[in-house]
Amino acid sequence: MRRLAAWLHRRPRTRLGLLLAGPIAWLVVIYLGSLAILFLNAFLSRDAFSGATVYQPTLDNFARLLEDPYPGITIRTLGMAAVVTLTCAVLALPIAFFMARVASPRLRNTMVVAVIVPLWASYLIKVYSWRLILAEEGILNEVLGAVGLRGPGFGDVAVWLVFTYLWLPYMILPVYAGLDRIPDSLLEASADLGGRSWMTFRRVVLPLVLPAVVAGSIFTFSLTLGDYIAPAQVSTTIFIGNAIYAQFGAGNLPLAAALSLVPLGIVVLYLLVARRLGAFEAL
């Protein structure tokens, strides 16, 4: 053992190699490897009846992505991801601003915990809870019914609510961190130069916190893009994730693979734009 230790001590490069071999193997072989095979599968096809994979490269699956109903599903998914991201940003900014700039240190800690706690609960519990909340005889309709109103019921609005609830903490945390990093002196300088609070917010705070908002949006956007469980529970319509799951369930792995490249491609484009906006430095 000691000899081995001494031998390793003399060879720092071997040491480093052994240390990193596991994580790198994981990243390259398991993680990127399965992505690569997913990509290759998208070029195969399957025998319509027996479900056997036909090992002949073809672009048929990609051609089908352009046929009904897939463009509609893609647009709906993109729209939902955009609306959810926007809602999360609008909700997160004031909350994060209060946490970072107004609240006492004690209250701030309490709020950080309050934001993080929902992340500890199981995703499925949260989705199923929303199913109960939004149900026809659920608690929301009961409460609103007292003042003569009704909840949205199941549908697109319900999906939007659930996604916004689920992903809001992922937006609040980076925005909070971003606001926290803005030096007080900048705000004071703005005030000294006669900037009122709205002007200061618009001209000083917002530009500085924008990368953080974009960083948060990476989470809210990509998480919405890939989710298929929440829509299945609180609506009758389907998103890309459901379409992938349906094809996978029917045994058409090549088409499922081609479909799953759509959100993947969208997220890659999104990340390129996000990097340009400086989001990666704000993460």
Add this chain to the structure above:
Amino acid sequence: MKLRRSMSLLAAGTLAVAACSPGAGASPAPSTITAVGDGEGQVKVLAWPGYVEDGTTSPDVDWISSFEQETGCQVTVQTFGTSDEAFTLFQTNPEEYDVISASGDATLRLVAGGFVQPVNVDLIPSYAEIFPDLKDKDYNTVDGVHYGVPHGRGANVLMWRTDEVTTAPTSWGALFDPASEFAGKFSVYDAPIYIADAAVLLMKTNPELNIKHPYALDDTQFAAAVDLLKKQKPAVGEYWGDYTKQITSFQNGNTVLGTTWQVIANVLQGSDPPVPVEVVKPVEGATGWSDTWMINSKTKNVNCSYKFVNHITSAPINIQIAEYFGEAPGNSKSCALAVNPDHCDIFHAEDAEYWKDVWYWTTPTAKCLDDRTDVICKDFAAWVEAWTGIRAE
């Protein structure tokens, strides 16, 4: 639980894709065996939840341990949530499972893919006791060759909340009426095979379409069924895939009218407080399911597989599963052994008349199942595609 399984399945599927399993190619099925020899010591079963219980779920529910002791065949079981899940599992792991309980919408795909082998029913004593109207069906017998032993059956019936829907519906038309006062509170089965339910209705309402078999639809017939389902969509409040979703949906008032299995109605009526529901098999008839125990064509445990299939379809075991799962047993001697004397009446097990207009799930194929040769029928891939389109409306 269903969802968790779905997700782990998805993960498993990704790995399966990663493995790029080559065994999916069709190969000629081997000829049947002529005698059942000593067991090989193990058998792995892919089954609907509740079919193969060895006391793990509940110590009182166990009809496998005795089999293991008698035959020395250790049983491992894996469950699935839908026929499509089962088929994908079998397809991506063609040597993994020795025995599968396959519904009619999976069986033909398994046969055509060469995944399952012909079964010599003479070697399975239980087979003689199976209800005659479950044998020689086009989903379990191909060109006179038996591909398994029938297990049990159920119909996809219409259920409603009696406190909301006061006039008892008698037709599937009630579920396809967007102008109904209950529109928005319908819940229907979420699977491509549900297109056949629309076809069953069209068989009666639109005779000019000349639909003879709800799983054999040519272009015009198929378009009519899909159109009907697209018109139904706005009135649908929920699509249910697993039966707990349908149960909660009827409990929390989201659904007052929908498709169901008899067992769901029993659960609702027996829940606390009871949910007031009734079921009917509408005048047009209904779709249904009938499961078949099949044996893998590449099994290394053929003797244990035969022993297992015989055990699981024998009357004393068959009735336990039927009562536990909530379905009509397939073995004609089962009913006499039922713990609940009403079980077979509730599930119409011995009522051959009841099943006459029940169309058991069958995989749609391009070669029309109603023996028409002048047209090409829509195959299952087209059904999947159309269903995605309906759901994406």
